[in-house]
Amino acid sequence: xxxLLASVRITVATMAICVAGYATAVxxxxxxxTPETADGSLxxxxxxxxxxxxxxxQPFSQPKYFWPRPSAVDYNxxxxxxxxxSPTSPDLTDRARxxxxxxxxxxxxxxxxxxxxxxxxxxxxxxxxxxALYQAARIAEARGLAEPEVEALVHRMAFxxxxxxxxxxIVNVLELNLALDGTGTPQQ
Amino acid sequence: MLIQPILFVVLIVGGTALIxxxxxxxxxxxxxxxxxxxxxxxxxxxxxQSIGGSVSARPQDWKRYMVSILAFNVVMxxxxxxxxxxxxxxxxxxxxxxxLEGSLxxxxxxxxxxxxxxxxxxxxxxxxxxxxxxxxxxxxxVSAATGIAALAALARGLAGRKLGNFFVDxxxxxxxxxxxxxxxxxxxxxxxxxxxxxxxxxxxxTLEGVQQTIARGPVxxxxxxKQLGTNGGGFFGxxxxxxxxxxxxxxNVVETVSIILIPMACVWMFGRIVGRxxxxxxxxxVMLVLVLLRVAGGIWFESAPTQAFADxxxxxxxxxxxxxxxxxxxxxxxxxxxLTTSTSNGSVNAMHDSLNPLAGMMPMIGMWLNEDFGxxxxxxxxxxxxxxxxxxxxxxxxxxxxxxLGWRVEAREVKFAILALLAxxxxxxxxxxxxxxxxxxxxxxxxxxxxxxxEILYEFSSASANNGSGFEGLxxxxxxxxxxxxxxxxxxxxxxxxxxxxxxxxLSAKRRSAESSGTLxxxxxxxxxxxxxxxxxxxxxxxxxxxxxGPIAEHFIYMN
Numbered sequence: 001x002x003x004l005l006a007s008v009r010i011t012v013a014t015m016a017i018c019v020a021g022y023a024t025a026v027x028x029x030x031x032x033x034t035p036e037t038a039d040g041s042l043x044x045x046x047x048x049x050x051x052x053x054x055x056x057x058q059p060f061s062q063p064k065y066f067w068p069r070p071s072a073v074d075y076n077x078x079x080x081x082x083x084x085x086s087p088t089s090p091d092l093t094d095r096a097r098x099x100x101x102x103x104x105x106x107x108x109x110x111x112x113x114x115x116x117x118x119x120x121x122x123x124x125x126x127x128x129x130x131x132a133l134y135q136a137a138r139i140a141e142a143r144g145l146a147e148p149e150v151e152a153l154v155h156r157m158a159f160x161x162x163x164x165x166x167x168x169x170i171v172n173v174l175e176l177n178l179a180l181d182g183t184g185t186p187q188q
Numbered sequence: 189m190l191i192q193p194i195l196f197v198v199l200i201v202g203g204t205a206l207i208x209x210x211x212x213x214x215x216x217x218x219x220x221x222x223x224x225x226x227x228x229x230x231x232x233x234x235x236x237q238s239i240g241g242s243v244s245a246r247p248q249d250w251k252r253y254m255v256s257i258l259a260f261n262v263v264m265x266x267x268x269x270x271x272x273x274x275x276x277x278x279x280x281x282x283x284x285x286x287x288l289e290g291s292l293x294x295x296x297x298x299x300x301x302x303x304x305x306x307x308x309x310x311x312x313x314x315x316x317x318x319x320x321x322x323x324x325x326x327x328x329x330v331s332a333a334t335g336i337a338a339l340a341a342l343a344r345g346l347a348g349r350k351l352g353n354f355f356v357d358x359x360x361x362x363x364x365x366x367x368x369x370x371x372x373x374x375x376x377x378x379x380x381x382x383x384x385x386x387x388x389x390x391x392x393x394t395l396e397g398v399q400q401t402i403a404r405g406p407v408x409x410x411x412x413x414k415q416l417g418t419n420g421g422g423f424f425g426x427x428x429x430x431x432x433x434x435x436x437x438x439x440n441v442v443e444t445v446s447i448i449l450i451p452m453a454c455v456w457m458f459g460r461i462v463g464r465x466x467x468x469x470x471x472x473x474v475m476l477v478l479v480l481l482r483v484a485g486g487i488w489f490e491s492a493p494t495q496a497f498a499d500x501x502x503x504x505x506x507x508x509x510x511x512x513x514x515x516x517x518x519x520x521x522x523x524x525x526x527l528t529t530s531t532s533n534g535s536v537n538a539m540h541d542s543l544n545p546l547a548g549m550m551p552m553i554g555m556w557l558n559e560d561f562g563x564x565x566x567x568x569x570x571x572x573x574x575x576x577x578x579x580x581x582x583x584x585x586x587x588x589x590x591x592x593l594g595w596r597v598e599a600r601e602v603k604f605a606i607l608a609l610l611a612x613x614x615x616x617x618x619x620x621x622x623x624x625x626x627x628x629x630x631x632x633x634x635x636x637x638x639x640x641x642x643e644i645l646y647e648f649s650s651a652s653a654n655n656g657s658g659f660e661g662l663x664x665x666x667x668x669x670x671x672x673x674x675x676x677x678x679x680x681x682x683x684x685x686x687x688x689x690x691x692x693x694x695l696s697a698k699r700r701s702a703e704s705s706g707t708l709x710x711x712x713x714x715x716x717x718x719x720x721x722x723x724x725x726x727x728x729x730x731x732x733x734x735x736x737x738g739p740i741a742e743h744f745i746y747m748n
Contacts, residue, residue: 014362033378033379042390042402077403079310079313080310081310082426083511084660085510087494089639096497100501113509117508119513121426124431124514126514161517178395
């Protein structure tokens with residue numbers, strides 16, 4: 001009985017300090033020094049409506065936009081998830097076959113692998129620099145731009161996420177598309 | 189191409205090992221301020237005694253210490269069960285999350301009480317902010333603190349001292365160890381771009397004009413203690429693959445370091461309290477080698493491209509990217525998958541279900557062994573069980589009475605140790621057998637053939653190792669799964685805490701003898717080899733037949 005009473009007293013103390021105090025302190029620091037990312041890295045239009053989050057992939061299917069990686073949850077940012085398919089699964093082959101067709105990939109011009117592979121949360125905001133360049137011709141045609149112009153934009157916005165510790169440069173699809181529309185400021 | 193993965197692993201694992209040394213020293217000060225001296229309790233101890241009340245001022249034998257652990261854990265379970273069950277009536281629910289199903293509440297409360305954090309729900313879909321913080325994040329603190337307290341008591345007992353008082357120890361671990369480290373890591377994460385807001389989901393209209401609801405919340409505070417306390421239960425369903433739970437390469441580095449930091453420091457704390465740092469160094473070395481072997485295996489096997497794309501015009505040069513995020517780099521997924529299962533953490537930054545077959549076996553081996561670093565506190569306790577068995581076998585081989593740190597290890601202690609180790613095998617293999625043979629398992633698989641079997645095997649391994657990761661394709665939010673894994677998690681949590689305490693109680697009732705030239709030294713290469721061999725024979729061979737039916741079969745059938 002004494003043990004239960006002590007447990008209850010410690011419950012009250014840990015709830016007050018490790019939950020209420022701790023969460024409030026982290027929240028206060030976050031809102032004070034990085035309010036924009038602490039609210040979810042949202043991008044808004046001039047009228048205040050939200051376009052999306054820099055960190056969250058959104059669906060793109062029009063030819064004039066860069067396309068993100070496939071999503072097992074159809075880019076549902078309120079219920080994220082991966083395919084959870086084994087890499088040996090024929091289901092993945094079927095899904096990849098449709099994607100290959102959409103990109104009109106050929107053995108001479110194979111598709112970068114991540115454009116056929118869904119990410120863990122289905123919300124990966126990035127594609128590799130190569131995967132963006134792979135789409136440059138389609139976008140240039142749809143927008144009536146010269147292909148080198150689109151390629152230059154990709155090169156300008158691509159970055160190495162871990163500096164010298166990473167080999168592949170990546171680029172944020174939403175930011176790239178905002179830059180194409182001329183409404184966003186290129187980051188990085 | 190080879191230099192980056194090696195550099196990445198060396199910097200993360202080596203860097204964490206370096207930080208763990210001073211942290212182990214600090215933890216010893218925090219958990220065991222008086223050391224062997226019996227002076228007046230310090231200010232913190234007096235404060236914790238006054239919070240805990242009169243019962244916390246008295247020294248406890250192993251039985252009282254155990255009863256105190258169980259009493260506190262009953263309260264933990266009941267409080268969180270109540271918060272989850274009543275979340276629809278409680279505040280801090282901006283998105284109007286509704287009532288949860290009964291067996292899911294049981295499973296979730298059991299999961300977080302036992303430091304497992306197996307999740308049969310998806311956080312952003314089902315839980316209010318209050319459930320996340322006061323229900324689950326609270327348990328992430330106090331369940332981890334329970335493990336650290338139990339290790340401190342075990343170490344004191346082996347040092348020939350009184351075990352201490354659980355109610356003081358659990359507060360020391362919560363307030364002096366976990367809280368300051370969690371605060372520092374949470375600030376690093378929030379600066380690294382992680383959300384920390386009490387506002388509900390944001391509704392966006394995308395560039396192509398589609399509505400997208402973006403779940404967010406007080407993520408940074410939650411993720412910090414999730415990583416540090418070998419908890420692993422994510423704020424969002426897909427855990428640290430989610431861009432808001434792991435926004436960049438650098439947050440991924442911080443989170444990866446946080447997985448193994450305190451488990452590593454626990455070994456040093458054990459060595460300091462026992463007063464045998466050379467012995468702790470040998471244990472640390474054995475653990476490190478076992479981890480690095482699996483890391484190397486994981487990265488190697490995962491560099492094979494996605495087999496399903498083999499006949500399509502898709503580049504085959506970047507390894508398997510299904511279930512992975514690009515911002516972390518190529519080796520981050522397999523490294524994390526091994527560390528998170530070595531330590532009973534169970535968070536993920538890549539979907540384990542989508543790892544290549546043998547890369548997916550590395551996390552399973554980690555959960556089967558469950559001691560190379562292991563959960564905070566309890567990992568070192570599991571290692572103690574292997575040490576008892578190893579010392580006993582060595583004693584039999586050289587024909588001397590087995591001794592550990594001057595304590596005579598006899599039939600009673602070895603029986604307890606073997607019982608605890610066998611329970612792990614029984615829960616995993618027994619549970620897998622029942623569910624693989626019945627519709628409970630067979631009807632909820634996301635993959636066919638050997639990979640489907642692996643999903644069941646992984647789930648029970650995760651429950652019994654108190655890990656919490658999963659082959660998440662498994663449709664495990666059903667009543668049979670919720671009840672079965674809930675019971676396994678609770679038994680597998682408390683058996684390996686109670687039995688080691690009983691062993692120490694039994695040892696310390698004997699007369700301690702001085703170590704002589706006839707005693708097997710616990711500080712050299714012979715002991716390290718003996719210990720590693722015991723772990724591999726007792727731990728790994730138990731599960732080898734099951735592995736051949738799952739990942740090994742899948743590898744040889746499907747991979748070129």
